[in-house]
Amino acid sequence: MMQDxxxxxxxxxxxxxxxxxxxxxxxxxxxxxVYRTKIxxxxxxxxxxxxxxxxxxGLSVSVDGSSGDGQYTCKVELKPWYFWRKQGSKHFLVDSKxxxxxxxxxxxxxNGETEPSSEYYVAVVxxxxxxxxxxxxxxxxxxxxxxxxxLIEPILVSRKEHVFGKKKFSTRVKFHDKGRMHxxxxxxxxxxxxxxxxxxxxxxxxxxxIDGKLFIHVKHLQWKxxxxxxxxxxxxxxxxxxxxxxxxxxxxxxxxxFIFKPVLLSTSPSSVSELSxxxxxxxxxxxxxxxxxxxGSIEGLNSNNSSDFCLFLYAWKVE
Numbered sequence: 001m002m003q004d005x006x007x008x009x010x011x012x013x014x015x016x017x018x019x020x021x022x023x024x025x026x027x028x029x030x031x032x033x034v035y036r037t038k039i040x041x042x043x044x045x046x047x048x049x050x051x052x053x054x055x056x057x058g059l060s061v062s063v064d065g066s067s068g069d070g071q072y073t074c075k076v077e078l079k080p081w082y083f084w085r086k087q088g089s090k091h092f093l094v095d096s097k098x099x100x101x102x103x104x105x106x107x108x109x110x111n112g113e114t115e116p117s118s119e120y121y122v123a124v125v126x127x128x129x130x131x132x133x134x135x136x137x138x139x140x141x142x143x144x145x146x147x148x149x150x151l152i153e154p155i156l157v158s159r160k161e162h163v164f165g166k167k168k169f170s171t172r173v174k175f176h177d178k179g180r181m182h183x184x185x186x187x188x189x190x191x192x193x194x195x196x197x198x199x200x201x202x203x204x205x206x207x208x209x210i211d212g213k214l215f216i217h218v219k220h221l222q223w224k225x226x227x228x229x230x231x232x233x234x235x236x237x238x239x240x241x242x243x244x245x246x247x248x249x250x251x252x253x254x255x256x257x258f259i260f261k262p263v264l265l266s267t268s269p270s271s272v273s274e275l276s277x278x279x280x281x282x283x284x285x286x287x288x289x290x291x292x293x294x295x296g297s298i299e300g301l302n303s304n305n306s307s308d309f310c311l312f313l314y315a316w317k318v319e
Contacts, residue, residue, distance in 0.1 A: 028053035029114040030162040036308075037154035039063060039126050040097035045157065046124060046132055047071075052114040061101050061124065063094050074101040100125040102145050104137060160312040162255070169315040175236055175262040176309065182233070185209045186258060186315060188221070188247065204248070208240065208258075216240060222248055237263045247317050260311040 049060040057078040062071040074090040086105040108120035121135035129150040170185045208216040228241040239261040246254035
């Protein structure tokens, strides 16, 4: 299985042995979106990564090789003094099949975020078809590439985000293709020391809100640092898993992991049971963050519909 690969904003091009250490050193925000579609006559994964630190924005587009062994990657550094890099294209071969990446980020609006919100496009082309198109400048993308839309619509498999904060962490996400954007907010209240003892005399608590509404309230967090709950948002059930062990018991800059897994209410009972089973149990000491390393695990690589999607939120707590 292929392991997660998190670029360090591509600043030096070195291969990092510890991805989480790279995030810690750079203090960067990272958004990774994984899509499944047909490329070079095979069903493959395309990973689009946006990262941001004090010096630059970075964009990386990677395509899986055969049987998940190796990746073909296009990396773009959007430094202020490299204006020409904000528009261009790159060409590489995937199992001897030509693949082209086109991008136009000259007028992209980031609004202070890591991922652009408008006025841009990123297109992946193979066999004269645009197999993946991101951004709102779709007409410009088709004009530039001179290619038609692919007959197979790409499926968003997972999204991973690394965010930094002191007490509150937030992100925006769609739980299925035709749904609207939702804002997730996670807040850890009250402080404790490395032994799990309250500093302020009040036990730590955690609140998870969606669109401002409180859905999960965990009291005595020092005892319930790992867990899961089911919530209902409109017509979708969402399984929420959390692992905040390192926030509480490991000093320094550490991350908690939250997983949001939508389950369609029309799903059969057997598959619901399989999807909603916790990715960890109280009888194991292995952190949840250690169980999501491979692209073939909980992120789901089966051929179902939008219920495949998972959001992985790595929340880095800054003291």
